[in-house]
Structure formats: C-alpha cells, structure tokens
Amino acid sequence: MRAIYKKELKSYFSSMMGYIFIFFILLVTGIYFTAYNINSAYPKLDYTLNAVLFMFLVAVPVLTMKILADERRLKTDQLLLTSPVNVWDIVLGKFFALVTIYAIPVVVICLYPLIMSQFGTVSMFEAYTVIIGFFLLGCADIAIGVYISSVTESQVIAAVITFGVLFVSFVMAGISQFFSTAAVTSLICYMVLVVILALIIQNMFASKTIAVAVGAAGEIILLVVYAVKSTAFESGIQKFLSIFNLAGHFDNFASGILDLSGALYFISIIGVCMMLTVQSILKRRWN
Amino acid sequence: MIEVKNLVKRYGNHTAVDGLNFTIEEGRIYGFLGPNGAGKSTTMNMITGYIASTSGEVLINGCNILDDAEKAKKYIGYLPEQPPLYFDMTVREYLQFVVELKKVPKKERETMIEEVMDRVKIKEMENRLIKNLSKGYKQRVGLAQAIMGYPEIIILDEPTVGLDPKQIIEIRELIKELGKNHTVILSSHILSEVSAVCDYVLIIAHGKLVASDTPENLSRKAFEDNSLELTVKGEQEDIVSAVESLEYVDSMTVKESKEEGCVDLSVKTQNLEDIREELFYKMAELHHPILRMQYIRATLEDIFLELTEQPEDVDRSGLEELNTESGEEEDHESDL
Numbered sequence: 001m002r003a004i005y006k007k008e009l010k011s012y013f014s015s016m017m018g019y020i021f022i023f024f025i026l027l028v029t030g031i032y033f034t035a036y037n038i039n040s041a042y043p044k045l046d047y048t049l050n051a052v053l054f055m056f057l058v059a060v061p062v063l064t065m066k067i068l069a070d071e072r073r074l075k076t077d078q079l080l081l082t083s084p085v086n087v088w089d090i091v092l093g094k095f096f097a098l099v100t101i102y103a104i105p106v107v108v109i110c111l112y113p114l115i116m117s118q119f120g121t122v123s124m125f126e127a128y129t130v131i132i133g134f135f136l137l138g139c140a141d142i143a144i145g146v147y148i149s150s151v152t153e154s155q156v157i158a159a160v161i162t163f164g165v166l167f168v169s170f171v172m173a174g175i176s177q178f179f180s181t182a183a184v185t186s187l188i189c190y191m192v193l194v195v196i197l198a199l200i201i202q203n204m205f206a207s208k209t210i211a212v213a214v215g216a217a218g219e220i221i222l223l224v225v226y227a228v229k230s231t232a233f234e235s236g237i238q239k240f241l242s243i244f245n246l247a248g249h250f251d252n253f254a255s256g257i258l259d260l261s262g263a264l265y266f267i268s269i270i271g272v273c274m275m276l277t278v279q280s281i282l283k284r285r286w287n
Numbered sequence: 288m289i290e291v292k293n294l295v296k297r298y299g300n301h302t303a304v305d306g307l308n309f310t311i312e313e314g315r316i317y318g319f320l321g322p323n324g325a326g327k328s329t330t331m332n333m334i335t336g337y338i339a340s341t342s343g344e345v346l347i348n349g350c351n352i353l354d355d356a357e358k359a360k361k362y363i364g365y366l367p368e369q370p371p372l373y374f375d376m377t378v379r380e381y382l383q384f385v386v387e388l389k390k391v392p393k394k395e396r397e398t399m400i401e402e403v404m405d406r407v408k409i410k411e412m413e414n415r416l417i418k419n420l421s422k423g424y425k426q427r428v429g430l431a432q433a434i435m436g437y438p439e440i441i442i443l444d445e446p447t448v449g450l451d452p453k454q455i456i457e458i459r460e461l462i463k464e465l466g467k468n469h470t471v472i473l474s475s476h477i478l479s480e481v482s483a484v485c486d487y488v489l490i491i492a493h494g495k496l497v498a499s500d501t502p503e504n505l506s507r508k509a510f511e512d513n514s515l516e517l518t519v520k521g522e523q524e525d526i527v528s529a530v531e532s533l534e535y536v537d538s539m540t541v542k543e544s545k546e547e548g549c550v551d552l553s554v555k556t557q558n559l560e561d562i563r564e565e566l567f568y569k570m571a572e573l574h575h576p577i578l579r580m581q582y583i584r585a586t587l588e589d590i591f592l593e594l595t596e597q598p599e600d601v602d603r604s605g606l607e608e609l610n611t612e613s614g615e616e617e618d619h620e621s622d623l
Contacts, residue, residue, distance in 0.1 A: 003387035007373075014375055079371035079432065082335040083388045084360040285339040287298075 004080070004093030008067070009100060018101050021063045025105040028055040033112055043122050045112060045130045046254040053247050056141045057166050063101065064145025065159035067094050068277070072153045081281075091146070091277045095270075098142050106135045126256030133253020136266035140246055141166055143273035150277045172245035176238045186236030187226050193240075194218035288313055289334060289440065289470075293343035296329050296494075303329045305494035306343070313439070316466040318485030319474035322595050326494040327474040328368055331444050334472075335365040347440070361390070364438040368445055370429025374418035378409055378428055381417060382435065389436035399435065407431045407461065423454040430458070434465065441465055443473040447480060459484050478591050482506075492595035505590060513559060514583050517552040517566070518544055521575035526550050529569055535560035549578060 012018030029052050036048045071077040080090050113127035144165055149158040168175070179185050198215030202208060226233060242248055249266065252259035289311035296304040304326040311317055319327045332338045334345050336352040336359065345352045350359035373381055382403065386396045404410045407427045412420060417428060426446065433441055446462065447455045462484055465471055475481050481488055482502040490498040498505065519526050527541055527550075535556045542551040556562055563580060570577050 003384055006387075007384045010380070011373070011375060074371070074374075075367065075369045076371040076373060078332075078337050078365070078367045078369075079385070080388070081337050082360060082363065082365045083385075084357045084390055085388060086357060285337070 001085075001089040001093040001096075004085070004090055005097050005100075008094050008097035012097070012101055017063065017066075021059055021101060022105050024059050025055060025102075026108055028052050029105070029109055037112065037116055041119065043116060043120060044256070045127050046256070048112075049109075049130055049134045050250070050254050053137070053250070054170070056138060057163060057170060060138070060141045060145045060166060061159040061162035063098060064142055064149050064162060065155040066149070067098065067146055068150040068281075069152050069155050069158045073155075077281075081285075087278050087281050088274075091150075091274055091281070095143060095146050095274060098146065099139055102138050102142060103135070106131065106138070109134070123256065125258075129256050129258045130254055133250050133259070133262065136253075136263060137246060137250045140266045140269040140273075143270040147273040147277045147280070150280045166246075169244050169246045172241055173248055176241040176245070179237045179241075181235040181238065183226070183230045183233035183236070186233040186240075187222060187230075189237045189240070190222050190233075191219055194222065288348055289472075290346040291330075291334065291343070292346070294330065294333060294340050294345065295342045296326075296333060296338070297341045303494055304333070304340075307491075307494070307496055309489060309496060309499060311440070311470060311472060313470050314466075314468075315486040316462065316471045316473070316484055318481035318488045319472065319491060320476070320478060320481045320488055320591065321474075321491035322476055325476075325491045325595065327476075327491055328444055329494075330491070331365070331442055331472070331474060332367075335363055335442060336360055337365075337367075362439045364389075364433035364435065364441045366429045366433040366441075366443045366446060368448070370425055371432070372417045372425060372428060375416065377414050377416055378404075378420070379413040381428065382431060385432045385435045389438075391436050399437075403431045403435055406434070406464075408457075423450050426450060426454075426458070430461070434469075438469070440470045440472070443471065445474055445476075447475070447477075455480075478588055490591065490594050497594045498590075508590065513555070515552075515554040515556070515563065515566075516579070516581045516583055517554065517577060518546065518549050518579035519552065519570060519575050519577050520546075520549045521573070523550045525573060526552070526570075526575055529573055529575070530554060530566070533562055533565055533569060535562055546578065 009018075012021075029048070032048045032051050033045075036042050036051070037045070042048075068077075071080065081087070109131055110128070113122050113124055113131075116122045116127075117124075145158075145162045148162045148165065149155075152158050152161070179189065194215055197218065198211045201214055202211035205211075246266075246269065249259075249262045252262050291307055291309050291311075294304055294307040295302070307326075307330060319330070321327050329338070333340050334347075334352065336345075336356055339353055347359040347362050350362075352359045373384075376384070379400070382400045383396070386400055391399055401410075404413060407430050409424060409427050409431060412424055412428075417425065420428065426449070430443070430446065433443065443462070447458050450458060459480070462471055462473060466484075466486070473481075473484065482505075485502065488498070488500060488502055488505060489496060500508075523541065527539070530536060530539060530552065535558070537555045537557045539555070540553045542553075544551040554562075554566075561582075563582065566580070567577060
C-alpha cells in the first residue's frame with residue numbers, strides 16, 4: 001500500500017493537478033472566510049464552510065478523474081494487478097493519497113479559528129467540529145470520485161459522471177421536497193424501487209424466477225405493512241433520499257455538534273465506495 | 288513450475304483460449320508461438336492473474352493464481368505487450384516504485400535497482416523522464432520492471448516487437464542470459480526468434496495448443512516432409528513407370544509441365560533416402576533428359592504455417608495477413 005500511496009502523491013505533485021486542487025480550495029474558502037469572518041466579524045465557521053461546499057462539485061472530479069481510469073487507459077494496471085499486492089491495498093493506497101492532498105488545505109483552514117481568536121472570543125470546540133465535518137464530507141466525495149474513476153477508461157467520462165453524482169447529492173434536499181410527505185406517495189415510490197431492485201437482480205443473476213420472487217415478495221410486504229400501519233410510511237421517501245444527501249449530514253457538524261452518527265455515515269459512504277471500487281476492478285477480470 | 292490445466296477463456300461467443308493444457312518446467316526458456324489473435328496474450332494474462340479464466344486453472348508452484356494470488360504473483364515477473372510505464376516518472380523513480388511494489392526488502396532495494404539497470408543497460412537514462420525515451424529504451428525499462436525482485440518465472444509478451452535489429456539481438460542475448468537462472472516464457476509470432484532463443488516451443492493456433500516440442504525435434508519433423516521436384520523430358524508413362532521401379536520411392540504426384548513434351552514430378556521417398564543419383568542414371572539409360580532436379584525440404588516456417596492455418600471455414604483475409612506478415616519478418620531477418 002505504501003508504494004502506491006507514495007507514487008500517487010508524487011505524481012499529483014509532479015504534475016500541476018495537486019497544486020491546482022489545493023489552490024482552488026484555499027482560494028474559495030479564503031474569499032468566503034474574508035467576507036464572512038474577517039469583514040463581517042462573524043465568530044463561527046459554519047456559514048463559511050457551508051457556503052463553500054459547491055466547490056467540491058468541481059474540485060473533486062478534477063482530482064479523482066484520473067486516479068484509476070488512467071491506469072486502465074495506459075495499461076499500467078497490468079503492472080499493479082500482476083504484482084504481489086492486494087487489490088484493497090491498491091485502492092486504499094490511492095484513496096489515502098488523495099485524502100492526504102485534501103488534508104493540506106484543511107490544515108490551513110485549521111488556522112482560521114486561531115486567526116479569528118486574535119480579534120475576539122471564538123469557541124474552539126465548535127470551530128474544529130465544523131472543520132472535522134468538512135474534512136469527512138470531502139473524503140466521502142473523494143471516495144465517490146474514486147469509485148466512478150474505476151468504472152471507466154476515460155478521464156472525461158469519469159469527471160462528468162462524478163460531477164453529476166455530486167451535483168444530484170448536492171441538490172438532494174431540494175429534490176426530496178418535490179415529493180409529498182403523505183404515506184401513499186412513499187408507498188408508490190417504494191414499490192417502484194422494488195421493481196428496480198428486481199430488474200437489477202435479473203440483470204446480475206440472469207434469473208427471471210429469483211427476480212420475480214423478490215419483486216413479488218417485496219411488493220406484498222410493502223402492501224401488508226401499509227395496510228397494518230400506514231403512518232410508518234409518512235415522509236418515508238424523504239428519509240430514503242436523505243441517504244444520498246451528503247451535505248445534509250454536514251449540518252449537525254456545522255452547528256457545532258460533534259455528530260457521531262454523522263461521522264459514521266461518512267465513514268460508511270467511504271467504506272461502501274472502496275468496496276465497490278475493489279469489486280469493479282476484480283469484476284473486470286472476468287469480462 | 289507452472290501447471291496450466293484445461294484453460295478456457297470466452298469473450299461472449301468468441302472463444303479466445305480453448306482448453307489449453309501444459310506444464311512449464313523450471314530453468315528453461317519457453318516460446319509461445321502463434322499468429323496474431325491466436326490467444327498468446329490472453330493466455331499470458333491468465334497465467335499472470337491479470338484476467339480470470341472462464342474455466343480451468345493455473346498453478347504457480349502449486350499456488351492457484353486467483354485464490355492464492357499474492358503468493359503466486361511473487362514468483363512471476365511480467366512484461367505485457369505494452370510496457371506498463373508511467374510516463375511522468377524518471378526511470379529511477381519508476382524502478383523505485385516497482386521495487387517497493389514487488390516487496391523487495393528495504394536494504395536490498397538500491398543495490399537491486401543498480402544491478403537491474405546494469406543488466407538491461409539503462410543506467411545512462413536513469414534520470415530521464417520515461418515519456419522522452421525511445422521505444423527500445425522503453426522496452427528495456429519494461430524488461431527491468433519484469434526482472435525486478437528476481438522472480439523465478441519471467442513472462443515476456445512479444446519482447447522484441449518494434450525494436451531495431453541491433454536492439455533485437457541485444458534483447459535476445461539478455462533473454463538467453465536470464466534463462467540461465469530463471470524460467471522464461473516469451474511469446475512471439477516470429478518463428479526464427481523462438482527457434483533462436485527457446486529450449487522449448489509451444490505453438491498455439493485458434494486458442495489451442497497444436498504442437499509442443501523442442502525446436503530441434505520440430506525441425507526434424509519438418510525435414511521428414513521432403514520431396515524431390517523433377518522436370519523430365521519424354522513420355523509420361525515411361526517416366527512414371529521408371530521412377531516407380533526405383534527403390535525407396537514412397538509416393539509421387541505427376542503434373543503436365545509448362546515446357547512442351549515434359550513432365551513435372553514430385554517424388555517422396557521412404558526414410559529420407561536420397562535417390563538422386565539412381566534417378567539420374569535410370570533416366571540417362573532411358574534417354575529421358577532431366578531438365579530440373581531440386582530437393583525441397585520443408586522448413587520450420589512451413590510447419591508453422593501448416594499447423595496454424597485455419598482448419599475449416601477458411602478466413603482468407605486472416606491467412607493473407609499471416610502470410611504477408613511472415614514475409615515481412617523474413618525481410619526483417621535479412622536486415623540482420
């Protein structure tokens with residue numbers, strides 16, 4: 001893992017990519033920090049870091065697009081996959097290299113509370129809680145980018161898809177308001193999801209019977225639960241969609257709460273993305 | 288030792304590798320020979336664990352390449368068709384990365400890099416960026432990567448493709464030298480290369496193993512396939528009965544000659560017996576002048592072509608490609 005970690009880190013700093021990423025993050029946060037915290041003398045970082053989250057939509061795809069797609073295009077993955085290293089080591093080595101690059105501007109952001117404390121009282125605990133949440137959110141975004149880079153050979157496609165996914169996640173709070181909170185809306189949405197699940201199963205296992213069985217069982221369970229206790233479905237679709245709302249899980253951190261469930265959420269997102277990345281690399285060998 | 292058992296690889300309906308079975312013994316140089324698209328690279332990719340087989344298994348010193356991957360891959364150094372190089376690194380940086388990737392103990396790393404650079408003669412390029420190197424040097428850096436960590440088995444996919452004649456000779460010398468301490472498997476569609484370098488040849492066509500033997504034995508088989516070509520002036524019936532009366536004559540084909548009043552013969556003899564003198568005196572006796580007499584021996588090239596030609600539903604375009612290609616290679620060889 002160390003070999004790959006070192007190599008990635010070196011490659012990002014021998015090309016412009018690493019510097020551009022760091023520069024961009026520092027530029028955007030610096031502008032908002034100056035506007036909100038210095039000029040308006042607001043003593044907390046919550047508004048500042050909440051306002052800059054849009055920059056991940058651009059910065060993360062640019063950072064992650066080549067990480068695995070390029071290995072495949074240049075066929076250097078032949079070296080990695082025929083060397084005595086585990087696929088997990090390859091993926092984690094690359095992910096941690098990206099996290100390290102991202103950690104550099106975050107360390108600089110850690111100086112902001114110290115700067116603010118020169119001019120008044122600042123709650124250090126709250127300030128650093130916001131920064132921890134900000135760091136975790138960025139890492140989760142990077143993990144998504146790493147996964148998407150592993151499914152394609154083209155950097156451009158990887159960047160565009162990553163942007164799309166992060167964008168949808170970014171506006172998820174708004175999307176979930178399209179749906180009414182009534183129980184019947186959730187029921188219909190869940191039923192559609194079960195159908196999609198059944199289609200995925202049919203695609204994966206090429207078995208119609210399993211797909212139909214799962215689909216039918218799912219629909220029946222949904223209808224039974226709805227008949228028995230329809231209140232369980234109220235605003236259900238909103239809850240479901242909030243799983244994909246990464247920025248929403250940053251809200252508690254932003255209000256200065258060290259939110260363990262939020263941290264666990266981000267770590268789970270990272271874990272799931274890493275697992276999917278490993279699977280997509282392993283799966284390619286069978287095609 | 289590599290054991291390949293019943294290896295099959297299918298891409299959709301296309302079968303790239305179809306039930307390969309062979310064993311690679313230690314300390315020899317093996318050559319994979321076959322026309323383009325015969326399944327050489329696919330087989331090598333499966334042996335090295337880059338792709339998985341549809342069925343069958345590969346055992347490297349008893350370790351399955353898929354289930355016991357890390358252990359099995361430690362025994363192998365692989366140079367794919369396209370050297371896996373990072374263009375933005377210098378040669379030394381790249382080799383430092385590879386040596387760590389191959390899990391060479393920290394103390395030995397620097398000396399090993401120096402040794403390997405000496406062996407493949409890239410020492411003078413160590414601080415150049417790989418993207419600025421010529422094709423030959425890139426190939427050598429790829430080779431350095433494959434022998435890094437001195438694995439027991441070194442697998443090289445078309446190691447001399449695209450190199451100039453001098454570089455080809457150098458790489459071949461290097462492979463021969465590596466063969467003294469390692470098991471080497473190389474693939475090629477150039478017959479002369481395989482027969483020059485390898486101790487053992489595996490000929491693959493359409494994903495199947497069609498022959499496996501030492502180059503000497505393959506040549507011997509080729510020479511068994513001899514024939515004596517003649518153009519004789521005179522009556523066809525007389526000549527045919529005269530030739531048939533000779534000893535050792537096995538079979539004969541007769542054709543009308545382009546020259547008027549002449550007969551073209553192609554005679555095969557038993558046990559490679561040379562009947563040229565007897566034939567001469569016999570024809571002289573009957574006053575049938577021999578206008579042409581030529582002893583034709585099948586070459587390794589013929590054997591190769593015969594073995595790898597399409598069995599049924601002849602795909603002409605593919606065949607022509609193969610023929611022109613082997614023609615090109617011959618040109619190449621004469622350059623040497």
